[in-house]
Amino acid sequence: MTEIPKDDETAEVTRRSVLRGTAGLAAGSVSGMAMAGAAAAESKPDAATTIAAAERLAANQDPYLRRKQLWMFDVLDDDGDGAVTPADTMRFAHRLARLTGHTENSPRAQQLEATVNRIWHSLVVKPAWVPAQERLDREQFVTVMANSVAEKPDKTLQYIGVVTNLAFAMADEDNDGRIARDDGLRLVTEVLRVEREHAEHAWSVLDSDENGYLGYPEILMAVTDFIISTDPQALGNRAFGRV
Numbered sequence: 666m667t668e669i670p671k672d673d674e675t676a677e678v679t680r681r682s683v684l685r686g687t688a689g690l691a692a693g694s695v696s697g698m699a700m701a702g703a704a705a706a707e708s709k710p711d712a713a714t715t716i717a718a719a720e721r722l723a724a725n726q727d728p729y730l731r732r733k734q735l736w737m738f739d740v741l742d743d744d745g746d747g748a749v750t751p752a753d754t755m756r757f758a759h760r761l762a763r764l765t766g767h768t769e770n771s772p773r774a775q776q777l778e779a780t781v782n783r784i785w786h787s788l789v790v791k792p793a794w795v796p797a798q799e800r801l802d803r804e805q806f807v808t809v810m811a812n813s814v815a816e817k818p819d820k821t822l823q824y825i826g827v828v829t830n831l832a833f834a835m836a837d838e839d840n841d842g843r844i845a846r847d848d849g850l851r852l853v854t855e856v857l858r859v860e861r862e863h864a865e866h867a868w869s870v871l872d873s874d875e876n877g878y879l880g881y882p883e884i885l886m887a888v889t890d891f892i893i894s895t896d897p898q899a900l901g902n903r904a905f906g907r908v
Contacts, residue, residue: 712793712794715793715794716794716795716796718794719792719794719795719808719812720804720808722808722811722812722815722816723804723807723808723810723811723812726811726814726815727895729895729897729902730810730811730814730893730895731807731811733891733892733902733905734806734807734810734811735803735807737806737810737892738803738806738807740757740857740858741753741754741757741806743756743757743760744756747802747803748800748801748802749800749801749806750799750800750801751782751785751799754781754782754785755778755781757781757856758774758777758778758781759774760855760856761777761832761835761852761856762774762777762835764851764852764855764856765832765835765836765838765852766838767835773831773834773835774835776831777828777831777832777835780827780828780831781828784824784828787820787824788809788813789801789809792809792812794812795808795809810892814892814893818893821892821893822889825885825888825889825892825893826885829881829884829885829888830881830885833881833884833885836848836849836852842880842881843878843879843880844878844879844880844884845877845878846868846872846877846878849868849879850864850865850868853867853868859905863905866904867887867904867905868904870900870903870904871883871884871887871900871904886900886901887900887901887904887905888901889901890902891904891905
């Protein structure tokens with residue numbers, strides 16, 4: 666079984682290298698201050714062109730990533746109406762807070778709400794190519810996720826780290842830096858709504874030393890793998906690949 670890195674920086678460097686390899690870089694220059702402004706105005710794509718380019722990127726991504734993104738959509742579509750909205754993401758945050766013993770008005774819960782709202786604004790409201798900023802259907806959600814991973818790799822890692830850190834801190838009630846098996850399984854089944862059998866499989870993969878606990882580095886690595894990795898043998902994909 667793959668040895669789980671115990672160093673946050675090692676995990677971060679590894680994930681950054683993977684993302685940088687897939688994102689791609691583009692640069693260009695225009696001579697002359699006056700010409701630069703005119704050229705930029707002329708070359709700026711219209712909304713339809715930008716949307717089409719974003720959709721093409723999503724359509725051409727690895728099918729394995731798409732399958733995982735559709736699963737995430739189903740988790741976040743709290744009311745089952747076929748769309749993810751800001752209200753859905755808030756209900757997800759409230760569910761996590763409630764199941765970890767935090768009221769919606771607690772500092773931790775409010776911090777999680779603010780973080781989720783910032784991420785929605787960055788990934789959905791701010792980009793010009795997102796046609797509906799208050800409601801994402803399945804394909805629009807996939808497009809948002811695909812473009813986040815490919816075009817904003819550093820931001821994607823930052824979002825993964827911040828949300829995972831907050832969720833871990835909320836679940837680690839005794840502040841001992843680890844999550845016990847029973848608590849972990851309850852959160853996965855009730856927050857992510859994963860079937861018990863699949864949750865137990867995920868735990869068995871992640872708990873490599875079989876001590877009945879998971880630390881933050883192990884959980885961060887698994888979440889990062891699940892969101893960005895196309896390798897079925899990556900830790901997070903082996904853990905959650907059955908979902």
